[in-house]
Amino acid sequence: MRATVMYGAGDVRVEQVPDSTIKLPTDALVRVAGSAICGSDLWPYASRSPQDAPARVGHEFVGIVEDTGRDVTTVKKGDLVVAPFAISDGTCQFCREGLQTSCAHPEAGFWDMIPDEGGQAEAVRVPLADGTLVRLPVAPDSALVPSLLTLSDVLGTGHHAAVIAGVSNRTRVTVIGDGAVGLLAVLSARRLGAEQVILMGRHPARTSLGREFGASDVVSARGDEGIAQVRELTGGDGTHVVIEAVGTMPAYQQAVGVVRPGGVISRVGVPQFEDAPVGWGSLFRHNVRLAGGPAPVRAYIEELMPDILDGTIEPGKVLDLTVGLDGVPAAYRDMAGRTVLKTLITP
Amino acid sequence: MRATVMYGAGDVRVEQVPDSTIKLPTDALVRVAGSAICGSDLWPYASRSPQDAPARVGHEFVGIVEDTGRDVTTVKKGDLVVAPFAISDGTCQFCREGLQTSCAHPEAGFWDMIPDEGGQAEAVRVPLADGTLVRLPVAPDSALVPSLLTLSDVLGTGHHAAVIAGVSNRTRVTVIGDGAVGLLAVLSARRLGAEQVILMGRHPARTSLGREFGASDVVSARGDEGIAQVRELTGGDGTHVVIEAVGTMPAYQQAVGVVRPGGVISRVGVPQFEDAPVGWGSLFRHNVRLAGGPAPVRAYIEELMPDILDGTIEPGKVLDLTVGLDGVPAAYRDMAGRTVLKTLITP
Numbered sequence: 001m002r003a004t005v006m007y008g009a010g011d012v013r014v015e016q017v018p019d020s021t022i023k024l025p026t027d028a029l030v031r032v033a034g035s036a037i038c039g040s041d042l043w044p045y046a047s048r049s050p051q052d053a054p055a056r057v058g059h060e061f062v063g064i065v066e067d068t069g070r071d072v073t074t075v076k077k078g079d080l081v082v083a084p085f086a087i088s089d090g091t092c093q094f095c096r097e098g099l100q101t102s103c104a105h106p107e108a109g110f111w112d113m114i115p116d117e118g119g120q121a122e123a124v125r126v127p128l129a130d131g132t133l134v135r136l137p138v139a140p141d142s143a144l145v146p147s148l149l150t151l152s153d154v155l156g157t158g159h160h161a162a163v164i165a166g167v168s169n170r171t172r173v174t175v176i177g178d179g180a181v182g183l184l185a186v187l188s189a190r191r192l193g194a195e196q197v198i199l200m201g202r203h204p205a206r207t208s209l210g211r212e213f214g215a216s217d218v219v220s221a222r223g224d225e226g227i228a229q230v231r232e233l234t235g236g237d238g239t240h241v242v243i244e245a246v247g248t249m250p251a252y253q254q255a256v257g258v259v260r261p262g263g264v265i266s267r268v269g270v271p272q273f274e275d276a277p278v279g280w281g282s283l284f285r286h287n288v289r290l291a292g293g294p295a296p297v298r299a300y301i302e303e304l305m306p307d308i309l310d311g312t313i314e315p316g317k318v319l320d321l322t323v324g325l326d327g328v329p330a331a332y333r334d335m336a337g338r339t340v341l342k343t344l345i346t347p
Numbered sequence: 348m349r350a351t352v353m354y355g356a357g358d359v360r361v362e363q364v365p366d367s368t369i370k371l372p373t374d375a376l377v378r379v380a381g382s383a384i385c386g387s388d389l390w391p392y393a394s395r396s397p398q399d400a401p402a403r404v405g406h407e408f409v410g411i412v413e414d415t416g417r418d419v420t421t422v423k424k425g426d427l428v429v430a431p432f433a434i435s436d437g438t439c440q441f442c443r444e445g446l447q448t449s450c451a452h453p454e455a456g457f458w459d460m461i462p463d464e465g466g467q468a469e470a471v472r473v474p475l476a477d478g479t480l481v482r483l484p485v486a487p488d489s490a491l492v493p494s495l496l497t498l499s500d501v502l503g504t505g506h507h508a509a510v511i512a513g514v515s516n517r518t519r520v521t522v523i524g525d526g527a528v529g530l531l532a533v534l535s536a537r538r539l540g541a542e543q544v545i546l547m548g549r550h551p552a553r554t555s556l557g558r559e560f561g562a563s564d565v566v567s568a569r570g571d572e573g574i575a576q577v578r579e580l581t582g583g584d585g586t587h588v589v590i591e592a593v594g595t596m597p598a599y600q601q602a603v604g605v606v607r608p609g610g611v612i613s614r615v616g617v618p619q620f621e622d623a624p625v626g627w628g629s630l631f632r633h634n635v636r637l638a639g640g641p642a643p644v645r646a647y648i649e650e651l652m653p654d655i656l657d658g659t660i661e662p663g664k665v666l667d668l669t670v671g672l673d674g675v676p677a678a679y680r681d682m683a684g685r686t687v688l689k690t691l692i693t694p
Contacts, residue, residue, distance in 0.1 A: 093584075094608060102608035102633050164634070237440075261441060261449035267631065274626035278637060279618040286449050287511070287640030293631045 002347070003121030004328050006057045008050035012332045014325045017056070020117060020125040025069035026107075028129035030081060033140045034149050035061035035119040036319065037328070037335055037343040038085075039179045040270055045332055058119030058345075059085040059111040060152040064140060065133075066123065074130045080140050081133040083119070083126055084298040085153045086110055090131025098299035103131070110294070119152075120328060122347045134301045137309070146316030146344055147308045150184065154342070155304060155315040156297025157268050158184030158245070162192050163300075164291045165241040165266035169193035172239040174230055174258050175215070178206035180318040180342045181268055182245035183213055187313060189243070190214030198230055198239065200254065206341055209317060222250065227257035238263065244292070245269050249276065256282045267292030319344040349694070350468030351675050353388075353404045355397035359679045361672045364403070367464060367472040372416035373454075375476035377428060380487045381496050382408035382466040383666065384675070384682055384690040385432075386526045387617055392679055405466030405692075406432040406458040407499040411487060412480075413470065421477045427487050428480040430466070430473055431645040432500045433457055437478025445646035450478070457641075467675060469694045481648045484656070493663030493691055494655045497531065501689070502651060502662040503644025504615050505531030505592070509539050510647075511638045512588040512613035516540035521577055521585075521605050522562070524592035525553035527665040527689040528615055530560055532590045534660060537561030545577055545586065547601065553688055556664060569597065574604035585610065591639070592616050596623065603629045614639030666691040 003017045022029050035058050044057075065079045075081055088100035088108045095103050103109075107127045111118060117125050126132055136148050150156075158181050167173060173189040175182050178201025189197050190213065199215035200222070201207045207218045219229045231238055238260040244251050247269030255265045256277065265288060277283070283290060307313045322344045323331050334340035350364045369376050382405050391404075412426045422428055435447035435455050442450050450456075454474045458465060464472050473479055483495050497503075505528050514520060520536040522529050525548025536544050537560065546562035547569070548554045554565045566576045578585055585607040591598050594616030602612045603624065612635065624630070630637060654660045668687045670678050672694050681687035 097609065099609045099634060164636075262444065262446040271626040271631055274624050274628055275622045276625045277621050278623045278625060279621035281621055283637070284614065284618055284640045287446060287638075287643075289511075290625060290630070290637040291634075292636075293634030296634075 001122040002325050003118060004057050004325070005054045006044055006048060007054045008048050008052070009046055012045065012057070012329045014328050020123045022067055022069050023125060024127065025071040026128050026130065027069045028065050028072055028075060028126045028133060029067040030063035030083065030124050030126055031066045032061050032063040032119060032122060032124060032347050033080065034145055035345045035347070036149055037120065037331055037345070038153055039181060042336055043270065043272070045336055053115065055112065055115050056118030056121065058121065060149060061119035061124065062136065062145060062149050062152070063124070068129060072129045075133050075135055080136045080138065082136055082148055082151050082301065083133055084156070084301070086294065086296065086298065087127050088131045088298055089128045095131060098296055100296040100298040101294040120345055132298070144308060146319045147314055148305070149344070150315040150318065151297065151301050151304060153297060154180045154318065155184050156300045157181050157295040159188040159300050159304060160295030160297070161185045161243040161245065161266045161268040161292065162188040165243065165264045167192040167194050167241055169195060171241055172196040172234060173241045173243060174198045174200060174239045175243045175245060176200045176251050176254055177245035177269060178203055178210060179245060182243070183210050183318055184315050185243045185245055185268070186210050186215045187213035187315060191307070191313065196239070198233055200226055200230070203338060222254065226254060230258040237261070240264070241266060243268065247272050249273050252276050259288050261286035261288070264289040264291055268295060318342045322346060348469040349672050350465060351404050351672065352401045353391055353395060354401045355395050355399070356393055358397070359392065359404070359676045361675050367470045369414055369416050370472060371474065372418040373475050373477065374416045375412050375419055375422060375473045375480060376414040377410035377430065377471050377473050378413045379408050379410040379466060379469060379471060379694050380427065381492055382692045382694070383496055384467065384678060384692070385500055386528060389683055390617065390619070392683055400462065402459065402462050403465030403468065405468065407496060407501070408466035408471065409483065409492060409496050409499070410471070415476060419476045422480050422482055427483045427485065429483055429495055429498050429648065430480055431503070431648070433641065433643065433645065434474050435478045435645055436475045442478060445643055447643040447645040448641040467692055479645070491655060493666045494661055495652070496691070497662040497665065498644065498648050498651060500644060501527045501665065502531050503647045504528050504642040506535040506647050506651060507642030507644070508532045508590040508592065508613045508615040508639065509535040512590065512611045514539040514541050514588055516542060518588055519543040519581060519586040520588040520590060521545045521547060522590045522592060523547045523598050523601055524616060525550055525557060526592060529592035530557050530665055531662050532592055532615070533557050533562045534560035534662060536590070538654070538660065543586070545580055547573055547577070550685060569601065573601060577605040581607070587611070588613060590615065594619050596620050599623050606635050608633035608635070611636040611638055615642060665689045669693060
């Protein structure tokens with residue numbers, strides 16, 4: 001079968017690899033119907049060392065179950081399923097609490113733990129299939145598939161950012177970052193009733209989609225000027241919630257600059273740093289809270305799917321390029337160059 | 348009148364100063380009946396430069412209203428009152444939301460903003476008296492006064508730490524620090540129903556009081572050994588809530604080490620640093636939240652006072668030394684040397 005392999009920064013190849021197969025009784029083998037390139041795939045694409053062993057890539061996909069191990073009970077051959085970006089058993093204490101990204105099972109974790117599997121491929125072995133996979137009640141050729149694919153990561157991640165920040169109809173929200181997660185955080189904040197959603201982003205095509213998803217204001221300036229503009233839009237106080245969907249230090253500093261006293265900075269962009277200001281001069285003086293982490297998207301699928309099925313939300317609009325596997329290397333280049341927002345791969 | 352003045356590290360003096368008087372129509376003049384030395388007073392006592400101008404000190408006190416400006420309506424001459432450690436107007440948006448420490452009034456803030464007033468003195472001018480002061484329904488010689496004095500800071504601060512962390516009867520809590528705030532965080536977590544409260548502290552007299560306040564376990568080890576012991580007490584997972592009541596980097600690192608995935612680190616010790624680990628390796632990977640700041644104790648007085656008046660809680664037990672003003676310099680030495688937990692001053 002063919003699969004995407006990352007060799008180093010800027011070096012993504014589509015190659016012939018050994019076929020994925022069932023290895024454990026809890027596995028499912030999924031023939032990929034659609035997968036996506038994630039903004040977080042662009043970090044290794046920017047910085048991966050050629051000394052690192054080549055690795056398969058892709059953690060957002062939908063597909064058809066082709067085979068299941070003997071212990072799998074919740075999905076069966078022929079089902080169209082979506083795979084969250086974290087593998088989880090669905091039964092441990094953390095899974096039962098809805099924190100599947102901290103599942104205690106030894107096989108649980110992120111796809112990069114499994115170097116010989118990845119979603120940007122023709123097929124994938126999915127461990128802990130009962131806990132991980134969710135059946136989709138549509139045909140594989142449904143027009144809803146792109147939107148349902150976003151349940152694997154970016155929609156659930158935007159939703160997580162809004163949920164953990166406690167967004168309600170009394171909340172003003174700033175979203176920093178106009179990537180797919182930022183835009184779907186806009187959609188999610190609106191879906192939860194946010195009174196005002198200010199999107200900070202610089203790419204007109206993306207911020208237009210942000211307005212379509214419910215942004216009430218767009219601020220394209222960054223740094224001190226961007227902070228001043230958000231403060232002006234909020235009577236000087238900043239917003240109760242700031243969703244930081246980038247992960248860089250300038251984005252974090254911007255979040256500190258626009259958050260209201262007593263508010264919360266909710267982070268879903270993987271931080272590209274370890275230490276950051278949290279003391280008297282940044283978070284502490286005004287009781288600003290910091291939240292966030294990898295989204296347990298599995299916990300949100302049942303809540304979000306009906307809104308996709310009935311057309312209330314169309315998160316698949318973030319997918320603005322569709323390619324076959326052959327088009328993957330070019331799609332990486334275009335996403336890194338910011339000419340493409342997010343790529344749908346139909347192997 | 349006489350008042351405590353801090354000159355520099357290790358140099359606290361009690362001196363004759365000009366009498367405090369009403370200056371603005373919203374002021375009250377309070378004759379101090381009891382004040383306290385706070386753990387946070389020990390930071391400048393440890394490090395204040397002799398180049399800094401001498402400053403009055405003390406932000407925890409109860410006293411009798413001696414005079415009021417013409418606009419003051421909620422307290423009157425002869426009332427026994429308690430003063431929270433933050434001055435607030437009680438009417439702005441933040442005060443109405445219960446975040447009086449972020450009051451928007453230009454006169455609002457902390458006592459150190461007013462260099463010629465302080466609670467460790469015979470009398471104090473209290474700005475914004477209507478928003479700040481709360482009448483106490485007991486006589487000035489009541490045995491409850493030490494406990495009621497803790498409403499000014501340390502009880503409300505311990506309570507704040509537990510409240511913002513969402514402590515409930517399903518919560519396991521670690522409290523780091525056996526100072527007055529740590530011990531009252533133990534009491535507060537128990538009062539809110541915490542299932543387990545692990546106190547990390549090294550002073551047997553203090554941890555004994557911690558057990559009396561409801562600590563189920565005491566861990567005296569610090570660093571990696573202390574972390575390992577807390578994990579052992581919690582089946583390996585750590586606690587849902589960690590209250591960090593110290594403010595040093597080792598205490599923060601200990602908090603990161605014992606918090607459960609999805610849990611919250613609630614900080615009420617003033618951080619003695621600005622940058623700290625918050626990235627993938629500390630908070631982000633397991634969705635650990637960071638909360639805390641100066642406690643809006645004014646918001647909690649009406650809730651906590653009845654429990655003191657009916658004897659349900661006795662937070663005044665943290666005051667283990669009583670001195671007159673003459674005894675203040677020695678009391679600072681003893682608190683800094685950790686032979687005294689907390690000092691009550693009866694001028």
